[in-house]
Amino acid sequence: MLDIVLIGINHKSAPVEIRECLAFDEDDTLKALSFFKNSRVIKESILFSTCNRVEMLMTTPLVNEAIQDAKQYLSDYKQMVLKRFEGSLYIYQDIDAVRHIFRVASSLDSLVVGEPQILGQIKEAYRKALAQKTAGVILNRLLHKSFFVAKRVRHETGIGDHAVSISYAAIELAKKIFGSIENKKVLLIGAGEMAELAVEHLIRNRTGEILVANRTFDRAVKLARNFNGKAIRFEEIYSTLEFADIIISSTGAPGFVVFQEQVKKLLRKRKNKPLFFIDIAVPRDIDPEINRLNNAYVYDIDDLKGVIEENIEDRKREALKAERIIEEAVIGFKHWHKNLDVVPTIVGMRKKMENIVQKEIKKTSKSLQHLSEDDYQAIYRMTDAIINKILHDPTLFLKQNGYHGPSSAPIDFTRKLFRLDEE
Amino acid sequence: MSTAAYLFFLFVQKQKFEKAGLYLLTAGFVIHTSTLVFGFISSGHMPVENLPETLSVAGWAVVCVFLLLHYKFNLKILGIYAAPLATLIMIVSYPLPKVALQNPEILKSLWLSFHIVFIFLGEAFFALACGIGILYLLQERAIKRKRPGFFFRRLPSLNLLDSIGYVCILGGFTLMTVGLITGFVYAKNVWGSFWSADPKEIWSIITWLLYAALIHGRLISGWRGRRSAVMAIIGFGVILFTFLGVNFLFEGHHEVFTRWRDS
Numbered sequence A: 001m002l003d004i005v006l007i008g009i010n011h012k013s014a015p016v017e018i019r020e021c022l023a024f025d026e027d028d029t030l031k032a033l034s035f036f037k038n039s040r041v042i043k044e045s046i047l048f049s050t051c052n053r054v055e056m057l058m059t060t061p062l063v064n065e066a067i068q069d070a071k072q073y074l075s076d077y078k079q080m081v082l083k084r085f086e087g088s089l090y091i092y093q094d095i096d097a098v099r100h101i102f103r104v105a106s107s108l109d110s111l112v113v114g115e116p117q118i119l120g121q122i123k124e125a126y127r128k129a130l131a132q133k134t135a136g137v138i139l140n141r142l143l144h145k146s147f148f149v150a151k152r153v154r155h156e157t158g159i160g161d162h163a164v165s166i167s168y169a170a171i172e173l174a175k176k177i178f179g180s181i182e183n184k185k186v187l188l189i190g191a192g193e194m195a196e197l198a199v200e201h202l203i204r205n206r207t208g209e210i211l212v213a214n215r216t217f218d219r220a221v222k223l224a225r226n227f228n229g230k231a232i233r234f235e236e237i238y239s240t241l242e243f244a245d246i247i248i249s250s251t252g253a254p255g256f257v258v259f260q261e262q263v264k265k266l267l268r269k270r271k272n273k274p275l276f277f278i279d280i281a282v283p284r285d286i287d288p289e290i291n292r293l294n295n296a297y298v299y300d301i302d303d304l305k306g307v308i309e310e311n312i313e314d315r316k317r318e319a320l321k322a323e324r325i326i327e328e329a330v331i332g333f334k335h336w337h338k339n340l341d342v343v344p345t346i347v348g349m350r351k352k353m354e355n356i357v358q359k360e361i362k363k364t365s366k367s368l369q370h371l372s373e374d375d376y377q378a379i380y381r382m383t384d385a386i387i388n389k390i391l392h393d394p395t396l397f398l399k400q401n402g403y404h405g406p407s408s409a410p411i412d413f414t415r416k417l418f419r420l421d422e423e
Numbered sequence B: 001m002s003t004a005a006y007l008f009f010l011f012v013q014k015q016k017f018e019k020a021g022l023y024l025l026t027a028g029f030v031i032h033t034s035t036l037v038f039g040f041i042s043s044g045h046m047p048v049e050n051l052p053e054t055l056s057v058a059g060w061a062v063v064c065v066f067l068l069l070h071y072k073f074n075l076k077i078l079g080i081y082a083a084p085l086a087t088l089i090m091i092v093s094y095p096l097p098k099v100a101l102q103n104p105e106i107l108k109s110l111w112l113s114f115h116i117v118f119i120f121l122g123e124a125f126f127a128l129a130c131g132i133g134i135l136y137l138l139q140e141r142a143i144k145r146k147r148p149g150f151f152f153r154r155l156p157s158l159n160l161l162d163s164i165g166y167v168c169i170l171g172g173f174t175l176m177t178v179g180l181i182t183g184f185v186y187a188k189n190v191w192g193s194f195w196s197a198d199p200k201e202i203w204s205i206i207t208w209l210l211y212a213a214l215i216h217g218r219l220i221s222g223w224r225g226r227r228s229a230v231m232a233i234i235g236f237g238v239i240l241f242t243f244l245g246v247n248f249l250f251e252g253h254h255e256v257f258t259r260w261r262d263s
Helices: A017-024 A026-037 A062-078 A082-086 A095-106 A117-131 A137-156 A166-179 A193-204 A216-226 A236-239 A258-271 A286-294 A301-339 A342-365 A373-403 A408-417 B001-011 B015-043 B051-073 B076-093 B110-144 B150-154 B158-191 B197-223 B226-249 B253-258
Strands: A004-008 A043-052 A053-060 A090-092 A186-189 A208-215 A230-233 A246-249 A275-277 A296-300
Touching: A004 A043, A004 A062, A004 A095, A017 A053, A017 A082, A026 A043, A026 A053, A026 A062, A026 A117, A043 A117, A043 A137, A053 A062, A053 A095, A053 A137, A053 A216, A053 B051, A062 A082, A062 A236, A090 A095, A095 A117, A095 A137, A095 A301, A117 A137, A137 A301, A137 A408, A166 A193, A166 A246, A166 A296, A166 B110, A166 B158, A186 A193, A186 A236, A193 A208, A193 A246, A193 B150, A208 A216, A208 A236, A216 A230, A258 A275, A258 A286, A286 A296, A296 A301, A301 A342, A342 A373, A342 A408, B015 B051, B015 B076, B051 B076, B051 B110, B051 B158, B076 B110, B110 B158, B110 B226, B158 B197, B158 B226, B197 B226
Parallel strands: A186 A208, A186 A246, A208 A230, A246 A275, A275 A296
Antiparallel strands: A004 A053, A004 A090, A043 A053
8 A cells, every 4th residue: 555755844944044945946846856756766756845834745655765865865966865855745644634734735835825817836746747757646636635635724714804014904905995996096005125016916806097295306216116106295295185096105204194184185175085095114104094084095014014913813713624624635535545455445345345245135025925934045045146246356356456566546447446445 | 595595605605505495585576566466456456555554665676776786797795785675664564454445436447556656765765775885884884993803794885885875876866856746746646736744744745855965975075985875875765754754743644655544
């Protein structure tokens, strides 16, 4: 029987210096997969590498050799002394490996729990393994199960629901105010790094025109060019506010840049179309009193952090639910994997046939009242002999196949053919 | 039942509860419609002889408008308001005695049927505008207080609530206008004059003016958001008063339709 083994490092086990040395790009991955494919001990393999993790998932009849080979390969290929990174590696076997891959796919093991990209990355890794034909019966099922589990976790828990980064939180808020933020005008006051990040998120959500105002006009022009926006002079802010919808402010000014009185007048001019101020400057740029005006909303950096913290708490709670879903799936997989062997399969086939025989004899016996107990014994002996004869060749085939070196495919096929695994 | 399903939907956020709620509500609506049609055929006029029947029509109108909005805007969460409202109306109407009208002949008029259908559908629109107004205020509060809690996640955006609320008010206003005109024509036919300064008529005009002011304010000086929501809620309060309060407090010719005890 093939065992499942997983070797990896992630953001918890290793610092970035080691992770970046071990990272695999697309070419590396394909090379590694073809290396594993030719390996004597590694039967199936999948490799995935993201900025937070490198994981090798394998099946093997000889666990220790496989682990050694994989480690050695890493060390050779990445030209790094094994000692340097060995301590950072984690190794999981069997159900621990299954659980780990389920957790990773469901984004419970991510740096930001619940972030959705990881599933796509695993799918991509699986696609490569399929192309290289390094995924067999076991890993196919394991990966399909993890996609299924990840989907369930996403649907049945709120793990991915709420924003946990400042810019996501800001966008979520903007969406709750404006509905869609498509074509909303964005005014950037000041050109801090945080502001740039927020604007990038906004652009991804297809906002409308982007205006940039900065004390030094040159910097505004430069930044505006980055976003395909338009630079305006700092003095023009007030007149621009009449047309903007979302304002992100991050100047180094010691006092407020936008005051309540100004906005009050503006709102009348804007016919009360809502205004959303995101103030990520410290000290603050936007007069917090503006939040008291109807149809104007102000969030400063602490407000946004507050929103995020609440969301992080929520995600932790939801993660508990997710663990339960995963545990269920692990048990199911363990059952399937344990039975993916010659003996349980033969036993399963025999049981199935015996059940059928029992049922049929019971049915027929109703119309055969005259038979004695001895007659029945004879009938049972006959049916046993029939079952044995029928199972003889399949048993031989499965066992011989096993001697050639364990291959799960015929066993899996037999189990499917006879429907031995109740889904 | 639909109400229960929507309550589950609010708390659990499972799609299937919402679906169940919608189907139950639609089924209830179909049955209700056929009952009303049957009542219309068997008696030859709109079934508005007494208060329970009138309320039943009101409940029907609320569900009708909600389903309309639902299919148009897919505003699921409004069910949490509409379904209980309709249920409440039906429950209230149930134990009230059904008093027969002394003179059902005056009900047999095409104008009256139009009057009733338009007025009730219009008022149902206003009722939903009020509900949307409440949702708006809840959501606005969540955003302003910077504590996105229970409602923040479950309610749609302010902008969506605001515009659907406005659509409701426009729809309600149009229907109400038509309803009032048909009412005047009917009054002319039955009582001989368009206007008889009956308290119900006066209050209807007040309501109409209130909503006219709201729409005007929005178009001219941009009354949107919070103010619009508050106005929608007040407006519906006035409607409730016009519909029920006036009947009980004042005497007038509408009183015959909403009688709930023998006088």
